[in-house]
Amino acid sequence: MVTLLSGTMFYSVFMPAVVAQDLPEADSPELIDDSIPKKALVAKEFPGSEWEFFSGKKDSKFAETWSYRVDPDTKVPFIACSGQPYGYIRTKKNFRNFDFGLEWRFPQDENGNSGVLLFTNGDDRIWPTSLQVQLQQPLAGSSFPSGSAKSENELRNVPMLSRPVNQWNRCIISAREGNVTIVVNDQKVGTVAGCKPLEGAISLQSEGSEIHFRNIWVREYPSEVQSVSKSDLRRQKRLRSTLKKQGFVAYP
Numbered sequence: 001m002v003t004l005l006s007g008t009m010f011y012s013v014f015m016p017a018v019v020a021q022d023l024p025e026a027d028s029p030e031l032i033d034d035s036i037p038k039k040a041l042v043a044k045e046f047p048g049s050e051w052e053f054f055s056g057k058k059d060s061k062f063a064e065t066w067s068y069r070v071d072p073d074t075k076v077p078f079i080a081c082s083g084q085p086y087g088y089i090r091t092k093k094n095f096r097n098f099d100f101g102l103e104w105r106f107p108q109d110e111n112g113n114s115g116v117l118l119f120t121n122g123d124d125r126i127w128p129t130s131l132q133v134q135l136q137q138p139l140a141g142s143s144f145p146s147g148s149a150k151s152e153n154e155l156r157n158v159p160m161l162s163r164p165v166n167q168w169n170r171c172i173i174s175a176r177e178g179n180v181t182i183v184v185n186d187q188k189v190g191t192v193a194g195c196k197p198l199e200g201a202i203s204l205q206s207e208g209s210e211i212h213f214r215n216i217w218v219r220e221y222p223s224e225v226q227s228v229s230k231s232d233l234r235r236q237k238r239l240r241s242t243l244k245k246q247g248f249v250a251y252p
Helices: 230-245
Strands: 051-055 066-070 077-081 087-091 098-105 115-121 129-134 143-146 169-176 179-184 187-192 201-206 211-220
Touching: 087 115, 098 115, 115 169, 129 179, 143 187
Parallel strands: none
Antiparallel strands: 051 087, 066 077, 077 211, 087 201, 098 169, 098 211, 115 129, 115 201, 129 143, 169 179, 179 187
């Protein structure tokens, strides 16, 4: 059963003026624990019990935008999004400390646009409070807060990491107590630190271009395991100091 959510249709502490590769690394979330199993987020019954649907167009239907398909050549299932109307699907569950992965491709559009919205909160709208991780073909991996979300830095001016049209790309995201690291096609883009909110739904955008998703998974970590220690707080304080010295702009 498809749930259609009703709806229509920065403050930031530090905003970087440097390219993504120049950013000092936050506390490294290289904490992936393979002993914790991944959970697949897409099944044949898609959207099933995992996802909710929001569209910026009143009374639009889920099936007009999203569909479950199987690649006739590889026999691998994938999710197709038409890109119209604008909107997104969001997980019914909220996540805080997690690894999230997916593969995506734009079948035709060389400037295809879509993204992953982390920590989605508040009212459903275009676009909600969240941390946006861009999958846009030329700028995949760019990341910045949206709505009333905040972060201590952004990832901008990311080099071209996407593969040519109709080839599959991979994105892996690791979130640890509001610090988010993005890897695109095995290249580390960087870390966005101090995200607020630091818990919420994970969403996939419909943003004007047909896009396909497959192998969507999440690995969730217990919050008590990821509790912030005093040493973690000291490292975060040093990060903020370093960001200032790197030429970040302070906002009141």
